[in-house]
Amino acid sequence: MLFYIIRRIITVIPLLFVLSLVSFIIIQLPPGSFLDTYISTLKLSGTEVSDAEIARLIKLYDLDKPMYVQYFTWIKNIVLHGDLGRSFQWNRPVKQLIGDRIGLTMLISILTILFTWIIAVPIGIYSALHQYSLFDYFFTFLGFIGLALPGFLVALIVVWIAFSSFGISVTGLFSPNFVNAPWTLAKVVDMLKHIWVPMIIIGISGTAGLIRTIRANLLDELRKQYVITARAKGLPERRLIFKYPVRIAINPLVSTIGWMLPGVIGGEVIVSIVLNIPTTGPLLYGALQSQDMYLAGSFILILSTLTVIGTLISDILLAWVDPRIRYGGVGG
Amino acid sequence: MKKHSTNFSDNKDSEEELEIYKEEEKFYRASQRQLVWWKFKKHRLAMFALPLLIFLYLLAIFADFFAPYSPETRFPNYLGVPPTRIYFSSEGKLQRPFVYDMKRELDPKSFQFKFTENRTRKYPIRFFVEGESYKLLGFLSVNVHLFGTDSGGPPVFLFGTDTLGRCLLSRTLSGARISLSIGLVGVFLSFILGLILGGISGYFGGTIDEVIQRIIDFLISIPGIPLWMALSASLPRNWSVVRTYFAITVILSLFGWCSLARVVRGKLLALREEDFVMAARLAGASEWRIIMRHLLPSFASHLIVSITLSIPSMILGETALSFLGLGMRPPAISWGVLLQDAQEVIVVAQRPWQLIPAFFVIVTVLLFNFLGDGLRDAVDPYAR
Numbered sequence: 001m002l003f004y005i006i007r008r009i010i011t012v013i014p015l016l017f018v019l020s021l022v023s024f025i026i027i028q029l030p031p032g033s034f035l036d037t038y039i040s041t042l043k044l045s046g047t048e049v050s051d052a053e054i055a056r057l058i059k060l061y062d063l064d065k066p067m068y069v070q071y072f073t074w075i076k077n078i079v080l081h082g083d084l085g086r087s088f089q090w091n092r093p094v095k096q097l098i099g100d101r102i103g104l105t106m107l108i109s110i111l112t113i114l115f116t117w118i119i120a121v122p123i124g125i126y127s128a129l130h131q132y133s134l135f136d137y138f139f140t141f142l143g144f145i146g147l148a149l150p151g152f153l154v155a156l157i158v159v160w161i162a163f164s165s166f167g168i169s170v171t172g173l174f175s176p177n178f179v180n181a182p183w184t185l186a187k188v189v190d191m192l193k194h195i196w197v198p199m200i201i202i203g204i205s206g207t208a209g210l211i212r213t214i215r216a217n218l219l220d221e222l223r224k225q226y227v228i229t230a231r232a233k234g235l236p237e238r239r240l241i242f243k244y245p246v247r248i249a250i251n252p253l254v255s256t257i258g259w260m261l262p263g264v265i266g267g268e269v270i271v272s273i274v275l276n277i278p279t280t281g282p283l284l285y286g287a288l289q290s291q292d293m294y295l296a297g298s299f300i301l302i303l304s305t306l307t308v309i310g311t312l313i314s315d316i317l318l319a320w321v322d323p324r325i326r327y328g329g330v331g332g
Numbered sequence: 333m334k335k336h337s338t339n340f341s342d343n344k345d346s347e348e349e350l351e352i353y354k355e356e357e358k359f360y361r362a363s364q365r366q367l368v369w370w371k372f373k374k375h376r377l378a379m380f381a382l383p384l385l386i387f388l389y390l391l392a393i394f395a396d397f398f399a400p401y402s403p404e405t406r407f408p409n410y411l412g413v414p415p416t417r418i419y420f421s422s423e424g425k426l427q428r429p430f431v432y433d434m435k436r437e438l439d440p441k442s443f444q445f446k447f448t449e450n451r452t453r454k455y456p457i458r459f460f461v462e463g464e465s466y467k468l469l470g471f472l473s474v475n476v477h478l479f480g481t482d483s484g485g486p487p488v489f490l491f492g493t494d495t496l497g498r499c500l501l502s503r504t505l506s507g508a509r510i511s512l513s514i515g516l517v518g519v520f521l522s523f524i525l526g527l528i529l530g531g532i533s534g535y536f537g538g539t540i541d542e543v544i545q546r547i548i549d550f551l552i553s554i555p556g557i558p559l560w561m562a563l564s565a566s567l568p569r570n571w572s573v574v575r576t577y578f579a580i581t582v583i584l585s586l587f588g589w590c591s592l593a594r595v596v597r598g599k600l601l602a603l604r605e606e607d608f609v610m611a612a613r614l615a616g617a618s619e620w621r622i623i624m625r626h627l628l629p630s631f632a633s634h635l636i637v638s639i640t641l642s643i644p645s646m647i648l649g650e651t652a653l654s655f656l657g658l659g660m661r662p663p664a665i666s667w668g669v670l671l672q673d674a675q676e677v678i679v680v681a682q683r684p685w686q687l688i689p690a691f692f693v694i695v696t697v698l699l700f701n702f703l704g705d706g707l708r709d710a711v712d713p714y715a716r
């Protein structure tokens with residue numbers, strides 16, 4: 001087991017390196033250097049930048065050196081000092097801007113995955129046990145629609161219906177009086193009152209997909225010999241089903257985190273923009289629009305890194321749950 | 333293809349037996365293509381989706397004809413008009429469909445313009461009316477539109493208008509061109525990438541296979557949407573519509589090829605061990621010939637399924653990017669660009685008809701999913 005974990009962690013390292021490279025390229029993509037944009041933005045807002053300040057920034061990020069040196073300085077600053085660069089739009093270090101938001105993104109993503117499981121498991125099991133029943137058909141059809149619906153369009157329609165029919169606004173994550181308040185129990189309660197809207201919207205397609213997977217898996221298991229044997233021996237139906245086939249059929253809960261996580265985080269980003277939730281989405285969006293590239297690149301880097309780590313954890317969990325993987329090796 | 337019974341020694345009357353025999357005969361003699369088509373026909377959702385999709389594409393190709401106006405024409409007296417209501421009867425009697433003109437009034441309470449129907453005069457809806465001229469298929473100069481009112485009559489806006497007074501129906505039909513074609517073009521690019529890389533990976537194996545598999549692992553393990561956003565945001569804003577269109581397509585395909593490459597590789601790995609490949613090799617066929625003549629046709633059907641199922645994600649990707657203002661930008665028209673106007677709650681609350689393009693996106697994606705599902709069942713006609 002330990003050997004498997006170590007081997008799996010080693011495979012992540014080149015992945016993280018490529019991720020950092022891609023993020024760095026994204027930062028460099030817009031024409032003109034970061035410094036030119038920074039100076040011109042500050043000039044527009046009426047602030048003169050002193051030569052000493054410019055010299056300091058050049059030295060800090062090695063902007064006068066070749067590209068690969070810049071990359072290593074950038075990555076060194078991140079790893080050693082946690083310095084992600086400066087956002088010229090906000091004129092603040094990126095680190096200060098994104099802390100809270102990354103936390104909220106992760107919170108919503110994790111809640112969404114939990115929500116997906118809570119909804120999909122019972123429906124998937126019931127659909128498989130009552131194959132071709134009215135209930136099964138209903139959810140198969142609903143699953144089809146759920147897979148086709150893009151989160152941001154659902155968000156748009158939900159916002160409209162809530163506003164036009166009930167006169168309430170479902171945007172944002174906090175009530176107005178809590179927006180700038182420090183974290184208290186009351187604020188957490190207030191957040192929980194709002195957080196279910198994005199949670200459900202982001203979770204729709206994942207739920208639809210998971211229902212189909214669980215249903216198909218359980219149907220496969222139910223046809224196997226050991227089920228017939230157990231039934232022939234007179235095991236009570238309920239105990240039989242829940243003790244063996246269901247346990248195997250819900251394996252994808254763990255194994256699909258790997259591909260669910262990128263979808264959930266990506267969906268979270270775009271749904272948050274529509275619903276105006278103070279997570280990474282709107283800030284990344286704003287950063288991209290004004291080409292505030294250190295901010296944007298850092299978001300991409302951190303979101304991707306978190307996804308990779310999430311996948312790593314799910315793989316290790318899966319190996320722990322299912323010995324076949326641990327002994328079969330990474331490539332299987 | 334009826335369920336055929338195999339026990340002929342039954343004591344059924346001979347006529348029925350002959351009938352069954354004929355059915356079987358037909359089944360055994362049918363070509364692969366016929367079998368696929370029979371199986372496909374049995375999938376009701378797919379049979380329902382196919383004609384509708386063809387219809388949608390025809391709407392896009394002949395958008396200028398189906399649309400009553402040009403997508404850029406502004407009607408200054410009709411800014412933000414709700415969809416025009418069409419009447420089929422007056423005073424209880426059925427008659428030719430007609431519309432009323434819209435009158436703009438200032439609401440004294442909210443200080444906003446409201447539109448009411450001016451019921452003094454009826455204007456009948458005519459078909460094949462003459463209107464603005466356009467180039468049909470890009471070269472035929474025509475001025476006939478599917479429907480409209482007589483010249484001098486008020487304009488008909490089935491989907492309402494936007495804030496600039498442009499007909500939303502005309503814009504939606506026109507936007508279908510980019511939205512529907514980007515799926516096909518994007519999938520074509522992914523298909524080429526997937527075929528080449530998946531083919532190399534599956535056929536040659538070894539180190540190249542390992543490298544390509546790691547690249548795929550990398551691409552599917554990162555959240556696509558933020559990266560798409562970043563890449564398309566860095567496209568220069570002064571690029572022409574065509575250039576942006578291709579750039580967006582390339583960005584979308586950069587991630588889309590992975591699933592196709594996996595299908596190709598998986599199938600190649602399974603097929604290259606088959607006897608017919610060995611036979612071809614013994615007969616002296618070149619590697620290229622084996623791939624193109626023997627291997628490719630045997631999994632072409634599976635490729636078609638994967639292609640159909642990856643079109644929706646391309647369409648959704650373009651819509652999402654354009655909706656955020658990072659993809660196609662006006663003056664280009666796509667469903668995502670049209671939805672950009674509906675970004676704010678206030679706008680949607682005042683003019684809910686601006687959400688109509690969203691309905692088109694959802695329907696298209698659903699139809700492609702139905703079609704793909706039917707194809708998936710059909711490509712393996714021997715499976716029960």
